[in-house]
Amino acid sequence: MSSKFASVVLFTVGTLALSRNQRTKAFLTFLKSARLGCVDAYGALGFLFEFGLTSDKHPTAAPDHKTAASLYEYAAQHGCSMAQARLAFLKAHGRPNVKIDQQAAMHWKTQANRPNRQSIAWLRYLARAGLAHAQFCLAICCYNGIGTPENNSKAFKWAQLAANSGQPGAQNLLGNMYIEGSGVSQDSNLGYYWYQRSGEQGEPSAIYNMGTLYERGVVVEQSLSRAFDYYLRAAILGSVNAQNVLGIFYEQGTGVAVDGNQAAAFYTKAALNGHPHGQYNLARCFHDGFGVSKNNQETVRCLEQAASQNHLMSVLSLGICFEYGIGTDKSIDRAFQCYFQAATHKDGPYSRMAKRRLKPHYAFSVLRAARALLLGSKRDPTLPSTRLTVADLPPEIQERIISFLAPESILSMQERRTLLAVATNRATLHNETRFEPSNIRQSPLSGSLEYTLTMRSGTLTQDHIYQQLKFRPIKLMCNCEGGCQFIRHIMTAME
Structure with a gap:
């Protein structure tokens, strides 16, 4: 055998x-x-x-x-x-x-x-x-x-x-299924019953879920102090979710007195156990100096851990760190990688903020390439020198050209069509249009990327394109000296 x-x-x-x-x-x-x-x-x-x-x-x-x-x-x-x-x-x-x-x-x-x-x-x-x-x-x-x-x-x-x-x-x-009404008619009382049965056997997840019922006042009378007690029991038994929530309770003074040291300690436990929101919360503690010494290098390290698990707040925050040089060297490329990762994720507030950050960049990139392509000649050394005359192609073909220049997840079809109209505007479509590296300026600390395309007939400015595409400029409202180094200020400007 x-x-x-x-x-x-x-x-x-x-x-x-x-x-x-x-x-x-x-x-x-x-x-x-x-x-x-x-x-x-x-x-x-x-x-x-x-x-x-x-x-x-x-x-x-x-x-x-x-x-x-x-x-x-x-x-x-x-x-x-x-x-x-x-x-x-x-x-x-x-x-x-x-x-x-x-x-x-x-x-x-x-x-x-x-x-x-x-x-x-x-x-x-x-x-x-x-x-x-x-x-x-x-x-x-x-x-x-x-x-x-x-x-x-x-x-x-x-x-x-x-x-x-x-x-x-x-x-x-x-218990979860009765609370949610998944696969069975919703019945919070039965959900509570099964959480209790499970919790009596020491199941950490069930004890954590009991805490959520007391926190929200579902089935039972709301009691933040009892919710805290359940979360603490669950955390001791190994519930990572409970460890993160206890950090939030201590940070916000929910059901217990505010205690930055305890908040940071529980966030650290959750982070070490791989909880992505715990890693993000610990990053906030290091960034703000809450319960720990302020350390933006540690902020970036924690954000990178959470971002690797597609935690969108962390991905967006990490992009801001790379763009503004918070706790790390400035890197527009790495910032845009983070923004793109957030923008192409499922729709939500952080995805929309990332898209707003990327739209001007892609709009000007598309405009620059499209005008060079649609012109009879071009002088951009980074583009092929082949002579093209496609300005008179049918609109659907021109739209198809535009679609190759920017992802649909960032620029909508209507925004692409607007760019196409600007790119093919015969009033400014001259063979002497110059696309030189010196004509494109990046100013990360201004809160937005600034671009200018210089032409013989005049200048097509960022403000003009913003007006055409109805983009709202990202402007920091804080008075931070020497360039803003607070993620929340920049994120607020992106909202």
């Missing part, structure tokens, strides 16, 4: 043992299978460590998330789709000794969702056999669309089965 065949047989035997709740036999069999090279056995071992299922002698053994994550990581890297699905969840939400990493979570979710993957087949088999932990994992997959299309009805079915068997994670998930 080949070792590969033997490893598959052992994995099957281990799975059968686990379906019968024979934990010790399952653990030892999966261990043998893994030693013979079965990648799926590594994933199965990760599952056993995650839920404390390694021994019959200790039915309530504590989960070992660190070991579980390491085993999942190895299995996922070698193609185990179940391990990829579990890592997608663990990296998105974090667990004790498992840092949040949204970029890694999205990567593993993408891998688990690849066509023809059997990411949840193993979990489905065990769930149907009645294993509550597998039912919970299957519910999570259906709820978040990991390894299977999102389906709240199926998520509720499996969560309810696992919750009734006493699985604390499933009880918390069931």
